[in-house]
Amino acid sequence: MIYSTAATGAVGILILFALLLAGGRIGAVLGAVGVGGLAVVLGPEAALIKAGVVVIDTLTRYELGTLPLFLFMAHIFFSIDASRDLFDAAAKFLGHRKGGLAYASIAGCGGFGAINGSSLATTATVGLVAYPEMKRRGYDDRLATGTIAAGGTLGQMIPPSGALIVFGIIAETSIGTLFTAAIIPGITQALFYAAVVFILVRMRPGLATTGERADWGERLASLRRIWEILVIVALVIGGIAMGWISPAEAAAVGAAGALVTAMIRRKLTRAALFNAFHETLRTTGLIYLILIGALIFSVFIGVTGLASAAGELVSGLGLGQVATLILIALLLLLLGSVLDGLALMLLMTPILLPIVESTGLTAIWFGIFITRAMEIGFVHPPLGMNLYIMQGVAKDVSISTIFRGVLPFLASDFVHLLMIILFPAVVLWLPGVLGT
Numbered sequence: 001m002i003y004s005t006a007a008t009g010a011v012g013i014l015i016l017f018a019l020l021l022a023g024g025r026i027g028a029v030l031g032a033v034g035v036g037g038l039a040v041v042l043g044p045e046a047a048l049i050k051a052g053v054v055v056i057d058t059l060t061r062y063e064l065g066t067l068p069l070f071l072f073m074a075h076i077f078f079s080i081d082a083s084r085d086l087f088d089a090a091a092k093f094l095g096h097r098k099g100g101l102a103y104a105s106i107a108g109c110g111g112f113g114a115i116n117g118s119s120l121a122t123t124a125t126v127g128l129v130a131y132p133e134m135k136r137r138g139y140d141d142r143l144a145t146g147t148i149a150a151g152g153t154l155g156q157m158i159p160p161s162g163a164l165i166v167f168g169i170i171a172e173t174s175i176g177t178l179f180t181a182a183i184i185p186g187i188t189q190a191l192f193y194a195a196v197v198f199i200l201v202r203m204r205p206g207l208a209t210t211g212e213r214a215d216w217g218e219r220l221a222s223l224r225r226i227w228e229i230l231v232i233v234a235l236v237i238g239g240i241a242m243g244w245i246s247p248a249e250a251a252a253v254g255a256a257g258a259l260v261t262a263m264i265r266r267k268l269t270r271a272a273l274f275n276a277f278h279e280t281l282r283t284t285g286l287i288y289l290i291l292i293g294a295l296i297f298s299v300f301i302g303v304t305g306l307a308s309a310a311g312e313l314v315s316g317l318g319l320g321q322v323a324t325l326i327l328i329a330l331l332l333l334l335l336g337s338v339l340d341g342l343a344l345m346l347l348m349t350p351i352l353l354p355i356v357e358s359t360g361l362t363a364i365w366f367g368i369f370i371t372r373a374m375e376i377g378f379v380h381p382p383l384g385m386n387l388y389i390m391q392g393v394a395k396d397v398s399i400s401t402i403f404r405g406v407l408p409f410l411a412s413d414f415v416h417l418l419m420i421i422l423f424p425a426v427v428l429w430l431p432g433v434l435g436t
Contacts, residue, residue: 112155310352
């Protein structure tokens with residue numbers, strides 16, 4: 001070895017931060033710093049050999065098949081206006097209540113998140129449907145934009161989640177168990193957002209209006225428009241949670257189901273199919289490159305012993321489990337305000353996971369925890385991407401108004417994250433019961 005010390009790893013992280021903040025591409029930066037660091041630690045020849053092994057090992061992993069299939073499912077559902085149908089169904093059941101369309105937006109985000117797996121895409125697609133309707137009904141801009149921006153983060157938590165797939169590969173843990181563990185946190189997160197809307201419209205009735213109550217004929221008609229989606233989501237999530245099918249098999253079921261649904265609705269045009277394939281290949285290629293770079297960087301961190309040194313440092317502080325996890329949460333929230341969510345996960349997982357495991361918690365719990373921290377980064381001013389996506393949808397609303405609108409939901413995010421820290425069973429109970 002040449003310079004195999006924790007200090008070398010720390011210098012590598014500083015260089016990585018500098019390049020990311022300068023606007024470098026995350027995959028290229030992770031890979032370049034990882035290979036460069038390995039060359040410093042092991043020598044150029046050994047560095048290239050290790051990097052080559054990582055590339056081959058990554059591209060031949062069975063779990064990677066889940067990603068393009070779930071992405072393809074999401075793009076097909078997008079082409080048949082699934083987000084509009086989901087929002088309309090929720091609005092038929094909730095629109096007559098005070099703030100009903102805000103509740104419907106949260107439900108729509110949760111439903112679309114279950115077939116999409118992306119925070120940004122969920123915010124954009126549900127926003128295009130829900131915001132004009134809330135605007136027409138006289139909803140306050142802060143409530144309308146804040147609800148959709150926050151609700152969009154459900155796409156990262158509710159299975160099938162792209163972030164959880166990436167974490168499962170990086171941490172070498174079960175993607176199926178991660179999906180099962182995310183169900184209760186995803187549901188409680190949506191309930192927390194609904195509670196925020198309930199409190200806001202009770203404290204300030206002028207923020208929202210009530211609509212006409214839809215009759216049961218209209219409600220059932222709206223459900224008939226989404227029954228195929230509900231069945232596919234139930235098969236995918238339920239099949240994984242019960243252990244009947246693997247995540248890769250569930251992804252295949254979801255993709256096939258989306259194609260059949262599009263054909264039944266006669267919306268599977270040549271252009272829609274080509275676009276779904278094109279976007280799936282483009283996004284998959286990008287994520288694969290990022291994954292390879294992240295895994296090379298993880299090898300570099302492991303070789304330098306930085307993760308072990310960080311664990312010893314934290315242990316030396318004499319903090320208990322809760323205090324240690326709160327300290328980690330504060331670090332993630334601080335970094336999440338200046339770093340892209342995926343970069344945050346890929347950078348911090350190899351360093352923080354050993355520390356979390358030393359407190360007695362598992363990689364499954366940490367996967368949900370860091371994904372939740374990622375979600376907060378998506379709505380954390382001033383760099384939260386969901387806020388700017390929402391401004392692109394609501395062009396007549398200033399970014400400062402959107403910032404103010406999301407603050408109550410951001411407060412609920414902090415409480416929800418604290419709940420996950422104080423009560424790990426929120427994450428671990430369901431996988432334990434189902435034996436996954």
